Amino acid sequence: MRLIKEVYPFAAGMLAIALVLYGCSGEDNSQPELPEPTVPTTPPEETDPEEPAAFNGITVLADANIYTVNTDQPRASAIAFDQNGVIIAVGDEAAVQEAAGEGARTKSLQGAFVMPGFHDLHVHALEAGLNENRCLVPAAASREQYRAAILECNDQQEGRGWVFAAGVSVTDLLEVVESPIAFLDQLVPDRPALILGSVGHSAWANSLALEEVGYLDRLDNPQGGIIDRFEDGRPTGIVFEDAQQILRTAAFPPTEANLNEAYLGLLDAVEMLVENGITTVGDAGGYWPRGHEQVWQRAEREGVLNIRASNTLYVFPDQDFDTQVAALTERMTDDPNALVQFDQVKIYTDGILSFGTGALYENYTANPGVVFGYPAGFEYFASGQLADYAVALDGAGFQLHFHATGDRGLGLALDAIERARAENPAGPAHRITHCYLINERDRARFTALNVVADFQIAPSTVGPDYRNFIRQYIGPRADSLFPVRSMLDLGATVILTSDWDADDLSPLSKLEIAITRDREAVPDLATAVRMMTIIPAEVIGRDAITGSLEPGKLADLVILDQDIFALQPSEIDETRILATVLAGNAVFDRTGLLN
Numbered sequence: 014m015r016l017i018k019e020v021y022p023f024a025a026g027m028l029a030i031a032l033v034l035y036g037c038s039g040e041d042n043s044q045p046e047l048p049e050p051t052v053p054t055t056p057p058e059e060t061d062p063e064e065p066a067a068f069n070g071i072t073v074l075a076d077a078n079i080y081t082v083n084t085d086q087p088r089a090s091a092i093a094f095d096q097n098g099v100i101i102a103v104g105d106e107a108a109v110q111e112a113a114g115e116g117a118r119t120k121s122l123q124g125a126f127v128m129p130g131f132h133d134l135h136v137h138a139l140e141a142g143l144n145e146n147r148c149l150v151p152a153a154a155s156r157e158q159y160r161a162a163i164l165e166c167n168d169q170q171e172g173r174g175w176v177f178a179a180g181v182s183v184t185d186l187l188e189v190v191e192s193p194i195a196f197l198d199q200l201v202p203d204r205p206a207l208i209l210g211s212v213g214h215s216a217w218a219n220s221l222a223l224e225e226v227g228y229l230d231r232l233d234n235p236q237g238g239i240i241d242r243f244e245d246g247r248p249t250g251i252v253f254e255d256a257q258q259i260l261r262t263a264a265f266p267p268t269e270a271n272l273n274e275a276y277l278g279l280l281d282a283v284e285m286l287v288e289n290g291i292t293t294v295g296d297a298g299g300y301w302p303r304g305h306e307q308v309w310q311r312a313e314r315e316g317v318l319n320i321r322a323s324n325t326l327y328v329f330p331d332q333d334f335d336t337q338v339a340a341l342t343e344r345m346t347d348d349p350n351a352l353v354q355f356d357q358v359k360i361y362t363d364g365i366l367s368f369g370t371g372a373l374y375e376n377y378t379a380n381p382g383v384v385f386g387y388p389a390g391f392e393y394f395a396s397g398q399l400a401d402y403a404v405a406l407d408g409a410g411f412q413l414h415f416h417a418t419g420d421r422g423l424g425l426a427l428d429a430i431e432r433a434r435a436e437n438p439a440g441p442a443h444r445i446t447h448c449y450l451i452n453e454r455d456r457a458r459f460t461a462l463n464v465v466a467d468f469q470i471a472p473s474t475v476g477p478d479y480r481n482f483i484r485q486y487i488g489p490r491a492d493s494l495f496p497v498r499s500m501l502d503l504g505a506t507v508i509l510t511s512d513w514d515a516d517d518l519s520p521l522s523k524l525e526i527a528i529t530r531d532r533e534a535v536p537d538l539a540t541a542v543r544m545m546t547i548i549p550a551e552v553i554g555r556d557a558i559t560g561s562l563e564p565g566k567l568a569d570l571v572i573l574d575q576d577i578f579a580l581q582p583s584e585i586d587e588t589r590i591l592a593t594v595l596a597g598n599a600v601f602d603r604t605g606l607l608n
Contacts, residue, residue: 034345048204069116070096072597075106077122078576082129082546084560087390092127093117094568098596104563120607125591126576129561130292130569131520132549134323135446135467135510137213138296139305140508141415142278142512148178152211153185153461156196163200163208175264176201179209183251184367184383192215192243194250207264209257213363213515215383216257218250226263228252235259237330237361239370239384239394253384255393256362258300267304275308283320285311287601289518290571290590293322293550295510296353297359297414297446299325306344309353318352318602325359325414328402330393338402342409356553357412359428360402361393363422366449366483371419374452378488403429404436412553413443413574420452420490425593427458436464444552446510449494450487456496459505465552466500466507470523471516473528498533501540508549509541520545522575525585540579568597572606 019269071093079089081103091109093102102112110117148166151158159181166178167200190196197206197219205222209215223229228240228248238256241249241600247429265271286294300306327343333474347356364370369381372390384391394402403413413433415426433440446467459466473479475495484491500507509527511518527541528534535541551559559569577585593601602608 017225025120032357034288036543037425047095057186064151066116068118069114071101071117071236073109073113073117073119074127075109075119075121076124077127077572079103079127079562080542080576080578081563082543083563086250086563092562092568092570094597096597098507098568098598100562100564100566108248118212122572122606125606126573127562127570128573128577129546129559130571130593130595131290131515131545132293132508132560133286133291133511133518133520133545134293134444134508134549134553135469136286136513136518137298137515138282138294138322138513139279139308140182140298141285141514142280142282143275144179144278144286145281146274146278149180150178150208152180152182156189159186159190159196160200163197163206165204166473167201173366175316176204176206177264178207180211181204181208182211183215183217184381186217187251187383193248194220194248196224197250205264207260209261212365212367214257214368214370215251215253216260218260220250221252222260222264223248224555226259228256228260235331236395241384253368254370254391255361258327258329259331262300262302265303267302267307272304272308272311275303275305278309279312280317282320285518285602286593287319287593288590290593290601291518292569292575292593292595293553293555294320294322295357295414295553296322296324297512299327299355299357299359300511301326301340302329302343306346307357309355310346313352319595320352321559321595322353323326323357323555324353324355326355326356326411328358328360328363328406329372330398332528334398334401334405334566338405338409341406345409349411356410358402358406359414359416360399360426361416362399362418363393363419364391365418366487369448369486372417372422372425373419373450373487373490374421374424375488379486380488390421392422392425399425400429400432403433405441407433407443408437410441412441415443415445416447417445418447418449420450420455421450424455427455427462427464430462430464431458441554442506442552447512448496448500450490451496451500456500456503456505459500460503463506466497466505467495467510468495468507469510469516470495470497470526470530471511472522472526473516475526477531492532496533497527497535501535506548506552507544508552509544510549519586521577521588521590522586525582529582538582549607568594570594 073093075091089103091106092115093109094100102109132574150162170176205225206219207222208217239253241251347354364374368383370391416428417423430443442463444465480491524541549562550556558567574589591603599607
């Protein structure tokens with residue numbers, strides 16, 4: 014992205030001197046000879062004024078419209094950073110050029126809008142990359158359409174140990190296929206087959222897959238999971254919640270081939286992230302028995318990782334407590350100079366409201382018709398176990414990252430954090446993600462315990478259509494979904510994330526929705542921007558180096574084709590990302606603006 018100026022040397026006036034001194038005019042040359050010119054024995058001290066100074070390692074982005082997210086200096090027209098990507102000056106162009114010094118390279122941004130790179134601390138990047146290349150089954154289809162798609166997946170994966178696909182909606186599947194296990198056994202009779210559900214909390218398996226993990230003859234459920242059964246106790250082939258994670262680990266052990274596939278998927282995902290102006294993420298997968306942390310670390314080691322990451326390691330509810338705590342602690346990394354850190358743990362308290370597995374204080378008003386036998390929802394961990402994990406992992410230095418959708422699931426997370434804080438008052442701030450429902454009794458606990466509320470507000474979940482859908486199952490509680498504004502007004506720390514690829518990735522879309530939703534809207538765009546830049550940087554302890562554009566921080570920034578603050582709120586999502594810069598290096602440049 015460095016601007017290179019080439020200057021060509023010249024010999025001014027030499028031809029004219031020769032004509033005068035040596036008489037090339039064609040006239041009589043018998044005139045008295047002129048004295049020889051005096052030639053200096055040493056070169057002059059001053060060089061040609063057009064000759065530029067040598068590049069001093071400083072790059073200036075000028076003619077820009079910069080929004081810094083620095084309250085002491087909100088706007089600027091130029092920014093300069095050194096060869097390490099460290100910002101040395103932000104301000105008006107004259108002052109920045111002076112600070113940059115002689116020999117700085119300048120690039121005009123032609124009035125483009127610049128702001129800090131977006132932070133999205135809840136994505137499933139590695140899995141999203143894998144899903145780009147996975148065989149897909151339609152979410153909703155007829156029996157014949159399901160049949161055709163599965164047979165195609167089977168043919169495409171000939172020679173693999175498992176047939177693996179994704180995309181099915183189990184609610185739609187169960188409306189057209191009476192026995193999912195028999196249907197899939199008929200299509201794939203000779204090897205295990207696993208088809209992931211569309212929302213990440215379910216899967217569809219054949220008999221060989223269930224047998225592989227001991228589910229075929231098992232009479233109970235694994236801790237944290239549900240094996241769906243017919244009335245006579247036989248498995249239907251559908252599993253819910255953590256039961257599908259056990260199947261996925263069996264299907265994708267950390268073999269060289271599987272790790273290579275995951276590695277390529279991660280690189281595809283990072284490309285999509287930077288194209289969306291995102292410079293820092295938190296990967297909320299972290300399935301370490303599948304080697305996910307190895308894949309991220311390989312990408313950084315090989316110098317191909319173009320993003321910062323503060324990632325989680327998944328806590329499996331069915332594993333032995335001491336063995337798992339030791340395994341997680343062994344894998345923890347928190348090198349402040351590394352792009353990738355595995356310094357968080359992901360702990361599920363419950364499932365999701367649309368399956369009836371989100372844990373509620375009061376019963377569902379109607380069962381969604383998917384999972385039965387849990388009138389107030391489902392808990393991943395046995396009584397007391399959640400708090401034990403919180404205490405042990407907080408004590409090891411991990412930031413706790415809880416999944417909770419139901420209000421009771423969220424209360425369980427707060428209880429566990431309160432226990433950890435009592436044992437270790439100096440521990441890191443912890444986070445609860447999703448937060449569909451926050452009961453009035455729990456809202457003040459966020460500020461009291463310094464807990465971060467992490468919301469995903471996407472078109473699919475914050476509009477009246479989704480409220481009406483969920484109202485069927487939880488009644489009037491649907492009117493208080495995603496209470497972002499209420500939590501802000503209470504003084505809680507609030508951030509916005511995407512849950513990609515379960516939902517839309519675009520940060521610009523989230524900014525627009527945050528300030529235009531019909532209830533619980535963020536008060537203004539500046540607040541929403543902070544919730545996706547400097548505040549998440551503070552949450553993961555990286556605000557000293559990123560999250561705003563000011564001297565001493567790294568030049569992690571995004572360049573847009575228009576000033577989002579000058580637009581109507583409904584136009585924000587129409588803005589284009591022109592370039593994304595990480596520590597001064599262009600990791601995405603749509604139009605060659607930084608060439």
